[in-house]
Amino acid sequence: MTVGRRGRRPAGGTVLLTFEVIAEALRERIRSGGLKPGDALPTQAVLMAEYGASSLSVQKAMALLKQDGYAISRPGKGAFVAHPDTDAGNSEMGSTAVSGTVARVEVLELALAETLEQLTALRARVEALEAGGTERGR
Structure with missing residues (x-):
């Protein structure tokens, strides 16, 4: 698996960006049973060290997992x-559609911050x- 650098996807679109690699690795751990429902996901610091990623990349990966219904946040x-x-259907906001929208907004906010x-x-x-x-010129 090839990882793109600096948030730019090369032409062809087959290279995964760092946050996509992190999200897919966590999805795979969940699908394989390595992480079970209710288990804590690795912390931002752990993921940054494991993947050599920035905090922004880890935040974007977590936002994707939430958007896809793989993860939930519990404040604090x-x-x-x-x-x-x-x-998935019982989010803080009361519906999957709302939680999906919230996750999309988080992803967009992170992208704007990076920009x-x-x-x-x-x-x-x-x-x-x-x-x-x-x-x-002087």
Whole structure:
């Protein structure tokens, strides 16, 4: 399995991004019974160390798992494997559709945060280039 770098999917779309690799690995652990309904999912720190991933990648992976009904969050306690027959239709908001929407919003918010970080880095580079260009012109 090939992992894409820096959040960009190469042409062809067969390369998984880091957050997709993490989400799929956790899904597989759940499907195989390595993680059972009600079990705590690994913490963000553990997943970051295991996959050499950023906190944002781990957060995006967890948002995908929640969106797909594999995980639920319990504020102050962490993320847990969802019970397929109860948690999927019994979310805090009262319906699967609402919880799916909430998870999609979380994914979009994380993507926006990543984009903002990239824009900030680009702005800093442009400013540095402009400052360097001005000094050279003197």
